Amino acid sequence: MLVSMKSLLEKAQTKNCAVGAFSVGNMEMVMGAVKAAEELNTPIILQIAEKRLKNSPLELMAPMMVSAAKNAKVDIAVHLDHGLTVDCIQKALDYGFTSVMLDCSLKPLEENTALTKNIVALAKKTGATVEAELGVVGGNEGDTEEHIITCTDPDTAKKFCDETGVDALAVAIGNAHGNYPVLPELRFDVLEEINNKTDIPLVLHGGTDITDEMFRKAITLGIRKINIATASFDSLTEYAKNYLSTSETTDYFTLSEIMVQGVYENVKRHINIFNNKEN
Ligand code: 13P
Numbered sequence: 001m002l003v004s005m006k007s008l009l010e011k012a013q014t015k016n017c018a019v020g021a022f023s024v025g026n027m028e029m030v031m032g033a034v035k036a037a038e039e040l041n042t043p044i045i046l047q048i049a050e051k052r053l054k055n056s057p058l059e060l061m062a063p064m065m066v067s068a069a070k071n072a073k074v075d076i077a078v079h080l081d082h083g084l085t086v087d088c089i090q091k092a093l094d095y096g097f098t099s100v101m102l103d104c105s106l107k108p109l110e111e112n113t114a115l116t117k118n119i120v121a122l123a124k125k126t127g128a129t130v131e132a133e134l135g136v137v138g139g140n141e142g143d144t145e146e147h148i149i150t151c152t153d154p155d156t157a158k159k160f161c162d163e164t165g166v167d168a169l170a171v172a173i174g175n176a177h178g179n180y181p182v183l184p185e186l187r188f189d190v191l192e193e194i195n196n197k198t199d200i201p202l203v204l205h206g207g208t209d210i211t212d213e214m215f216r217k218a219i220t221l222g223i224r225k226i227n228i229a230t231a232s233f234d235s236l237t238e239y240a241k242n243y244l245s246t247s248e249t250t251d252y253f254t255l256s257e258i259m260v261q262g263v264y265e266n267v268k269r270h271i272n273i274f275n276n277k278e279n
Helices: 005-015 027-039 050-054 058-071 086-094 109-124 154-164 188-197 212-220 230-246 252-274
Strands: 019-023 044-049 076-083 099-102 129-133 168-171 202-204 223-228
Touching: 005 019, 005 076, 005 129, 005 168, 005 223, 019 027, 019 076, 019 230, 019 252, 027 044, 027 058, 027 230, 027 252, 044 050, 044 058, 050 076, 058 076, 058 086, 076 086, 076 129, 086 099, 086 109, 099 109, 109 129, 109 154, 154 168, 154 188, 168 188, 188 202, 188 212, 212 223, 212 252, 223 230, 223 252, 230 252
Parallel strands: 019 044, 019 223, 044 076, 076 099, 099 129, 129 168, 168 202, 202 223
Antiparallel strands: none
């Protein structure tokens, strides 16, 4: 069932777990993520970032993502990740996305605050959830520009959330998008302070390569949404590469099933960690 992201984050808060937000770029990725969520009877978020729309156009992806959510046996929110333009955010809302992110984290605070307020007003019209970001998450989000990490300032986070009325806040605590060259040292002290000062669900970007222990610790400190992109793209690619290089005969239909399987395995692994159950 298609639901608001806010409702999923609130439930995660009461259960002291996090909701996996899985990036998708084609039909197989959508199918793999939904299959894992249904099998584990766990809600998820399906998301796509504005910068990825060059490869996977919104007019094709959006109806598919929304339809997959509506037809799923579990609750699913559909989210625009790293929205950069009002135009794209408005289009996502028009397609029925139940959540949008405005990423103005590289802009000055006053500008980030003002622009985020506008998006909160826009999203209110459809009841969609709004995520914003403060501080600078490392790596890149689909372009060639590498960002230098700047941790979120806890006092600024409190002020920003109060002024803008956002529903979820993405934090920078040493995390980065893409594969980490070395294991990151997440600043749990900073996360704890942000969590103590704000009562908003917090979002961890750059989930790929983060260890199970780090995820669990982050969840105890208020992380309620965890973004996973690269790990799913990599898993799909590895499964496909393995099938194509080891099979005597290959065909598209088997390849499609293999791609679904690659994403399913990765999503399932992460859901099991994010559910935060001792098993
Ligand atoms: P990864 O590609 O590192 O998993 O990051 C995902 C993400 O944060 C998307 O916004």
